Amino acid sequence: xxxxxxxxxxxxxxxxxxxxxxxxxxxxxxxxxxxxxxxxxxxxxxxxxxxxxxxxxxxxxxxxxxxxxxxxxxxxxxxxxxxxxxxxxxxxxxxxxxxxxxxxxxxxxxxxxxxxxx
Amino acid sequence: xxxxxxxxxxxxxxxxxxxxxxxxxxxxxxxxxxxxxxxxxxxxxxxxxxxxxxxxxxxxxxxxxxxxxxxxxxxxxxxxxxxxxxxxxxxxxxxxxxxxxxxxxxxxxxxx
Numbered sequence: 151x152x153x154x155x156x157x158x159x160x161x162x163x164x165x166x167x168x169x170x171x172x173x174x175x176x177x178x179x180x181x182x183x184x185x186x187x188x189x190x191x192x193x194x195x196x197x198x199x200x201x202x203x204x205x206x207x208x209x210x211x212x213x214x215x216x217x218x219x220x221x222x223x224x225x226x227x228x229x230x231x232x233x234x235x236x237x238x239x240x241x242x243x244x245x246x247x248x249x250x251x252x253x254x255x256x257x258x259x260x261x262x263x264x265x266x267x268x
Numbered sequence: 269x270x271x272x273x274x275x276x277x278x279x280x281x282x283x284x285x286x287x288x289x290x291x292x293x294x295x296x297x298x299x300x301x302x303x304x305x306x307x308x309x310x311x312x313x314x315x316x317x318x319x320x321x322x323x324x325x326x327x328x329x330x331x332x333x334x335x336x337x338x339x340x341x342x343x344x345x346x347x348x349x350x351x352x353x354x355x356x357x358x359x360x361x362x363x364x365x366x367x368x369x370x371x372x373x374x375x376x377x378x379x380x
Contacts, residue, residue, distance in 0.1 A: 154311070192272070192357050192370025193312070206367055241311055257368065259304075259311030 152176065154260035156242050162266045168230035171263045175223070175244030181205075183257060184217055184227050185241040193241055199225065200247065232267045239264050271295045272360050274371035281378050287345040289374050291358035294339065298360040302368070303332060303343050306355045315356075316343070348378045 155174040163169050175182050180201050185193035196215065198205040201222040210217065214233070219225040229236055239262040245255050273292045281287045289303075299320040304312035318325040318332045318341070325332050331344045345352055355375045359368040 190277075190372065192274075192359070192372050193368075194370070195367050198367065243311070256302075256314045256317075258314070261309065261311050 154242055154244055154258055156240075156260035156263055158263055159261065160264050160266075162268065163232055165234055165267050166231040168228065169232055169265060170226050170228045171240050171242075171265075173225045173227070173242030173260060175225070175242070176246075176258055179244035179246050179258075180222070181245045181247040181255075182219055182225050183243040183245075184225070185243065185259075187239045187241055187262070189238070196227070229265075232265075234267050237265055237267045270372075271298075272358060272369045272371040274356075274358060274374050276374050277372070278375045278377070281348045281376065283350055283378055283380050284347045287343075287348045287352065287376055287378065289343040289345075289356050289358075289376065291341045291343075291371050292339060293341075293360050295360070295369075296339065297362055298369075300361050300366075301332070301334060301341050302359045302361075303330075304357045304359060304370075306357065306373070312357060345376075348376075350378050350380050352376060353378050 157172050182199045184196045187193040196210045197207040197217045199219040202219045217227045241262045243257040243259045245257045271294050302317040303315040305315045306312045316327050316330045316332050318334050323334050334341045355373045357373045358371045361368050
């Protein structure tokens with residue numbers, strides 16, 4: 151079974167530029183998550199999708215971050231404009247979650263995209 | 269506010285000995301706890317979990333203990349192997365599959 155795919159793996163940009171990250175979850179996984187992991191800290195949830203609907207985006211800085219999951223499969227996370235404090239690893243995760251159901255529901259993570267903002 | 273805390277940033281253990289990684293939480297609403305393991309340049313990998321209705325869960329060399337009254341959980345690795353060297357994150361959520369709140373991580377180094 152293929153895992154969660156993310157691209158690019160690394161990205162270096164200047165502050166005020168824009169950047170986009172792509173995630174392809176495990177086939178059949180309805181729930182998709184984007185996390186931000188700043189060096190020395192644990193991952194912090196930015197946004198959670200159930201199919202193509204947003205479940206939780208309470209910690210997404212909506213003035214500069216946006217995310218979409220068209221057709222309920224792939225997802226993109228965009229930052230525009232980037233700030234120095236956005237330097238982090240952006241992790242995508244997916245889990246199998248039926249509507250209203252609670253199953254094993256482990257979150258499987260991709261390798262992440264390391265963003266450096268100069 | 270840091271709802272999940274791992275107060276030891278690093279731990280060094282000799283191969284064959286026990287590794288004990290600790291985690292404290294503040295929110296009594298958490299009812300499911302997980303440990304993830306992370307190697308450099310890879311995403312976190314699920315290791316073991318425990319529901320709040322249990323106080324112990326075992327999977328091979330890995331055992332997680334939960335003390336709800338102390339709001340404390342620990343991961344025991346016995347015996348420790350060099351391949352266990354990684355960063356370990358504990359995480360908590362309100363229901364299985366919900367939003368995970370992660371600790372800061374503990375870097376484990378197992379020396380041959």
